[in-house]
Amino acid sequence: MGVESVTVLQRAARALGRIVGAAAALVVRRRGPDSLQGQVALVTGAGSSLGRELAAYLALCGCHLICVDDDIDAATVTADVINAKVGPGAAEALASDGGDRQQVLRLSRAVLARHHAVHVLVLAAPPRRGADAYDQLAAQFWVALGLVPAMAARGGGRVLAVCREDGPGDAPSVHSVATNGLVEALSEQLKGTGVSLTCAYQYHFSNSGLPLSIPELSDEQVASEMVAALRRRQSRVVLPRRPLFWNSVLRSLHLVADTSLHDALCLDTPAPVTSAAPAGSVAKS
Template sequence: MSRPTVFDLSGRIALVTGAGSGLGTEFAEALADAGADVVCADIDAGAAAATAARVEKYGRRALAVTADVSREDQVREMVAATTAEFGRLDVLVNNAGIADAHPEPVHRFSSEDWHQVIDVDLHGVFYTAKHALAVMVGQGSGKIINVASMWGLAGSSSVFPIPAYSAAKGAVVNLTRELGLEYATSGIQVNALCPGFYRTRLAGGAYDDPDFVSAITAFTPMGRIAEAEEIRGPAVFLASAASDFMTGQMLVVDGGCLAK
């Protein structure tokens, strides 16, 4: 299927973290479908390799990399592997993340769970952006898509308490604004995607719970949960020339939740 030139990613090199499952797999496939070669990074080596195989079915080159984004040394090696294989880095989808393992109000929330979520969802975004930007600044161009959440722009407890996730995603939102400003004159655009409820495994088995599904469906003005592949269009928009005059912004894709 032909696509407008403004959305064409032919010749671009993309790196997707958390590419082994959920929205990460969708991001990797979407960028490959738009013409990019894709580095598929995940803490699960087998999952990264499986997504890389999916990318190759689009006729694109792929590289599977194993990395824990909460470890800066592994992030450094991940970016180095990207440039060693492809010579450049044009698009980063800063997607790797985890949810609160045991959602509870703060007075009952585990400090161990707090630090684990912050380490991955915030520190991981910082480390990955830091090392990707070092490459992009040298090139004089690049796109960074930080994957935040609608819960980075509003509190979640009208539905359920997830304090660590909400805090981390709120920080990612403002980090995106900061990076957008810092690199606005460097040919680099930094924006964030803020998804609402998408049917993935991030929430563990929550989507198998009919009461949970009923609650979030009722909370969403469109009256449904998004399918994971519905994230593809917004991702390609932010990765492509279509968003060249957009930086430091949040693209909310939540079925209308934050319009309330």
């Protein structure tokens, strides 16, 4: 078989793979949400505003909530809110320093000893101020290491990891890179175990006065979308959706179209580079 024939077969195989992948994606999108009734869910960063909403939505889906946060008082407030809405005993609060490996692993063992299983793990702890890349990754990694292997051994579970960004096109944050890298690594290691991983990207916009509507979603709306994606076992969800569509359009047209709106969106249009003239130099006419 000649080289040209092999190349044609390779292209045909790639095309077939793309078709199969697209068809599979459509099937996944059409899949209805799974029930979470009676499952145990652990949410890190449960004392933050988004973490609190995620925990509340999971409780409304029938989960028993374990609210974990560096600040035990904030975690307790979340648990109290859930217990008031859903019923006594629906949630509990635990304190854990995400940067302390031994503390996190002890907490994981204690949770598994008490509840025998954690079915849903939500990594929603906000970026840690002043933490370097290693610390940002470790804060997520040790929680996952303490709980995900038990999910795989049991034959199923769900992980939702939240990435927060300022805007599409900006340089990715350390927190986002670390979280996304952890999800990618876990996805490879957990193939065939029944554990699904959902990476959720939340973008923020501070330009609500633009003629193009850029919705600044509330934490309640974001939590609702993320939990829906988790229940459908989506691998990725980006919020809000509309600006990312327009960003793609503007990026493809900015060389031939008016870029004023694109610039106003604070997306990825690079700033013009100007070089200062050497001292004492005279501009040529």
